[in-house]
Amino acid sequence: MFKRWLSIHKKKSCLIIGPRRSGKTTFLKSQFPEYKYATLDDLDDLSWAQKDPKGFVQSLGKQAIIDEIQRLPVLTVAVKYAIDNQDARFIMTGSSTLGLLDAAADTLAGRMEIYSMPPACWGENEGDHTHYIFKDKLTIKQLRENNRFISDAITYGQFPEVLNQSSDNEKHDLLANYRNTYFTRDLMQLSNIENLEALLIIFYHLARSVGSVLEVSNFSREAGISHPTAKKYLNTLLQSQLAFKIYGFQYGPAKRYVKAAKIYYTDTGIIHSLKVQLNEGQMLENFVIAELEKRRKLGFIQTDQFYYYKTTSGSEIDLIFEHGDDLYAVEIKASRRPGAKDIKNLKAFKNRMDRPVKLCLFYMGDDYQEHDGIRLIPVSALYRGR
Numbered sequence: 001m002f003k004r005w006l007s008i009h010k011k012k013s014c015l016i017i018g019p020r021r022s023g024k025t026t027f028l029k030s031q032f033p034e035y036k037y038a039t040l041d042d043l044d045d046l047s048w049a050q051k052d053p054k055g056f057v058q059s060l061g062k063q064a065i066i067d068e069i070q071r072l073p074v075l076t077v078a079v080k081y082a083i084d085n086q087d088a089r090f091i092m093t094g095s096s097t098l099g100l101l102d103a104a105a106d107t108l109a110g111r112m113e114i115y116s117m118p119p120a121c122w123g124e125n126e127g128d129h130t131h132y133i134f135k136d137k138l139t140i141k142q143l144r145e146n147n148r149f150i151s152d153a154i155t156y157g158q159f160p161e162v163l164n165q166s167s168d169n170e171k172h173d174l175l176a177n178y179r180n181t182y183f184t185r186d187l188m189q190l191s192n193i194e195n196l197e198a199l200l201i202i203f204y205h206l207a208r209s210v211g212s213v214l215e216v217s218n219f220s221r222e223a224g225i226s227h228p229t230a231k232k233y234l235n236t237l238l239q240s241q242l243a244f245k246i247y248g249f250q251y252g253p254a255k256r257y258v259k260a261a262k263i264y265y266t267d268t269g270i271i272h273s274l275k276v277q278l279n280e281g282q283m284l285e286n287f288v289i290a291e292l293e294k295r296r297k298l299g300f301i302q303t304d305q306f307y308y309y310k311t312t313s314g315s316e317i318d319l320i321f322e323h324g325d326d327l328y329a330v331e332i333k334a335s336r337r338p339g340a341k342d343i344k345n346l347k348a349f350k351n352r353m354d355r356p357v358k359l360c361l362f363y364m365g366d367d368y369q370e371h372d373g374i375r376l377i378p379v380s381a382l383y384r385g386r
Helices: 024-031 043-051 053-059 075-086 100-108 140-147 150-156 168-180 185-191 196-208 216-223 227-239 268-273 280-297 340-352
Strands: 013-017 036-039 063-067 089-094 112-116 243-248 262-265 307-310 316-323 326-332 358-363 369-371 374-378
Touching: 013 024, 013 100, 024 063, 024 089, 043 053, 053 075, 075 089, 075 100, 140 374, 150 168, 150 268, 150 280, 168 268, 185 196, 185 227, 196 216, 196 227, 196 262, 216 227, 227 243, 227 262, 243 280, 262 268, 262 280, 268 280, 280 316, 280 326, 316 340, 326 340, 340 358, 340 374
Parallel strands: 013 089, 013 112, 036 063, 063 089, 243 307, 326 358, 358 374
Antiparallel strands: 243 262, 307 316, 316 326, 369 374
């Protein structure tokens, strides 16, 4: 479709994790056209692999792509044998980590690299990344040009196939198809979920709760299912890479801070597919944090985990992370002219910390600004940024 920003090791076996329709298969077939290809979505291949894992792997030769390995994690044992004894190289993909990463870690430790392929970053379909989001400055002309695409990006997201549709109606229809297949029925089959209605309610309630602290009891009550079942359904969304979790950032006495997690959708196109109407602030918050999470998974933002910050008294910051030696605190505001109220929590956070903090605020304007040591970054700077 288009050149992706992911680079993988040219000689080692590897596992690429990402949600359905994020472009894993297309990427690998274009990168390794000479490799034999098999997918466990094919019932014949899956049946053969289940009955004779070793024979199935040997039939693929010394260089092969195995798609949707999460359908049979035990197959990694046969892959390990081929790597160790036949000098083989295998590239595997998984659209869920359910039972997969544990199996891979046990059998392929030291033999395999693990990569993430999220849906495309905003602007990835237009070419290579052009700048560093938190360091460089685009011209006002560039920012204004990027702003012309922002509404479409937030509404329909960045699934590669969606980006290639020529009209809004085609994008809408494709995302609706994703909802009815990859986002729901595939998950039900993979995770032994039988209650489609409850799963959809979990999807909808999660969308309405974007930006709020996770309360599993609310999800179980909305869906009419038990607390353990609601937790299982939420974990299924996380393991299928359709959503991700960030935790409360803490320092000093733990009782001062909220530790519970927040969950965001991996791509705002998922929210559109659900036909849930969120306010502008919620959509923008999910969009910006998801775009930064994509870059974290690709290794551009070098941190193991994103956090948010919230005190028990209600002071809150949308995103906290460490990148190298720097600690970043990030706020996201759906405003063209942020005021003192919008930056007060960032200033208070800096005053509480005993180390330097880089303070940033993403907003809907079209120029960079600096206020009291806080860098205001237009959301349009995310376009083709890393």
